[in-house]
Amino acid sequence: MRRRFDSADSLMALLLAVLVVVWTLLMAVSHGAPDLDGMEELVWAVTLEWGYTKHPPLPSWILYALAQLLGRPLWLPFFAGMCSSALALWFLWRLGREFTSAGKAAAGVLLVSVTLYFSIRGTIYNHDTAQLWSVAACTWLFYRALRHQQRSTWVWLGITAALCTLTKYSAVILFTAFFCFMLRHGSFRDARTVRGVGHALIAFGVVFAPHLLWLVMSDFAPFRYAGGSLEAGGRLDALRDAFSFIGTQAARLSPMVVAWLIWRAWERRRPATRFEPEDNERWSSGLTPWDISFLRWVGLTPVIATLLVSTLLGTRLVAAWGTTFFMLWGFYMLWVIRGEERETLRRIAIVVIAVQLAMALGYAVARGPLAWWNGRPARSTFPGAEISATINQIWAEHLPGIPLRVVASDTWLGGNIALNSGVDVQVFINGRADESPWLDAEQAVECGLLVVYSRVTRRGGEPAPELVALYERARYSGVAEQRWSSQRSPIIDLNWAILPPTARCTTR
Known part of the structure; x- marks a missing residue:
């Protein structure tokens, strides 16, 4: 042939x-x-x-x-x-x-x-x-x-x-x-x-x-x-x-x-x-x-x-x-x-x-320098690395010595945090087990979980109900802010919450 x-x-x-x-x-x-x-x-x-x-x-x-x-x-x-x-x-x-x-x-x-x-x-x-x-x-x-x-x-x-x-x-x-x-x-x-x-x-x-x-x-x-x-x-x-x-x-x-x-x-x-x-x-x-x-x-x-x-x-x-x-x-x-x-x-x-x-x-040029200068909230100028650093610092302050393994969030925000955090960090998409088949959802919650959502990155949309439910269960919570790109860009609201590991965690 x-x-x-x-x-x-x-x-x-x-x-x-x-x-x-x-x-x-x-x-x-x-x-x-x-x-x-x-x-x-x-x-x-x-x-x-x-x-x-x-x-x-x-x-x-x-x-x-x-x-x-x-x-x-x-x-x-x-x-x-x-x-x-x-x-x-x-x-x-x-x-x-x-x-x-x-x-x-x-x-x-x-x-x-x-x-x-x-x-x-x-x-x-x-x-x-x-x-x-x-x-x-x-x-x-x-x-x-x-x-x-x-x-x-x-x-x-x-x-x-x-x-x-x-x-x-x-x-x-x-x-x-x-x-x-x-x-x-x-x-x-x-x-x-x-x-x-x-x-x-x-x-x-x-x-x-x-x-x-x-x-x-x-x-x-x-x-x-x-x-x-x-x-x-x-x-x-x-x-x-x-x-x-x-x-x-x-x-x-x-x-x-x-x-x-x-x-x-x-x-x-x-x-x-x-x-x-x-x-x-x-x-x-x-x-x-x-x-x-x-x-x-x-x-x-x-x-x-x-x-x-x-x-x-x-x-x-x-x-x-x-x-x-x-x-x-x-x-x-x-x-x-x-x-x-x-x-x-x-x-x-x-x-x-x-x-x-x-x-x-x-x-x-249009998706990089021009989008940054205009302050338009483009995916290409999203400060994923900066947001990930901020969230990881918050995690380390509350759970020192425990590595971040799972981020419960929407695909976009959670993906940016996970990919800038390390190869072992996974995303619990919208807190839904059916959307995250790579996870044991129960163990993910019991072994320490970071919850993050933002209405700005969702273009004003509300987070998934399952994500809100996890957020409300957390021991620690707060809001951090990060500007999207230049001073003309919107400020991203980072609503974070941490569920510490429990005695029911069996993951080594």
Whole structure:
């Protein structure tokens, strides 16, 4: 299944590695804390669980593995998100080389790389971003499975599809696109395809079975969470969501169009040397009808189907849910590119690199120095290290010689305190055992517990009732204050309480 690694592969791998390094470094120096989703994954990644109340487990497993190698630095989610983005681009590159030349495939991959889902939002390590690589890998394997009908490819497709589903259940949207394409082309009339699908389903079942068992045992908790996330105020609200969704997706795809327009202006001002008449043809002219149909059905079905279902059923539609829907759209640019391949690719690469650097530097400055100076309560300027130091000092004053092990708080505030306190400190999320499967909740309370909440960090919201109940049980309590960033920023109220260890503590 694997062709030999050539010089074009090496160059693409180098470019993608540089992409990861540049974005990770800039986020590390400009951010004082990860984004909310990245913090949630860091909090979850203290153990290997078969599932969580909100999502399936694979993104947390990946972060757990990285944490075993690198510890829990605050930049780890940025790195993990950009690795997922780069790996997705790599599989798109492999897909592009299946149906066109290396140069044209590279142009499509480079252009799609500047969309926000592979750049700015690629730094946000949530289940949408974490799914990028597996969606791209599934798409490549699905193409190869239908084209070459090798049993090993079908098996790998089933394994990767299971990993995609273990990342987020929305993988079913991608599988719907695959099914529609096969119906359109009568693939099920081919006995080899039927056998291949069978092999893929068996491989999928083997990988997914343990999580399915966990779902049954947890009464399908993530599905209940997903059901609540889909609730909207009716079809009119759903229609508003659809228009908002379309507008946001257009904005997030716009850097690709901007990069193409810059290249086009350069080409008009100083045309690249053309050696053959065919250089004036659109780059899409060499695609077969089957390949064109593949790009259209697999590339367009997810967004069209999602919009239709949301509008008809009156369900909520969030812009981030479109993260994986547009990765094939870079190849659509082949319809609007002409010219000698080598020189055209060189120019597109220069434009894309410039746009990537401008976006990375601009985002780092906006989320770092500018946000701090403006005093805006941004996640990126959150004083997690300072708050953690203050809370640890309070703990040490009341319980000298007893290490802090568990922080009962919401994911954001508790995560910032825990990650800046040490690798052994865990978060008791909202004081709820079901949200913190890595803890023995009873022993956590009996062996010494710090409770912290803030209405400022919750944007005026109230803490969870379970957290308030723990707070009221505490022997020691008080309020500390910490300014968010500059003197223009709000003051954070740190409502803290300490439950000392009891004689019922059995943890050594």
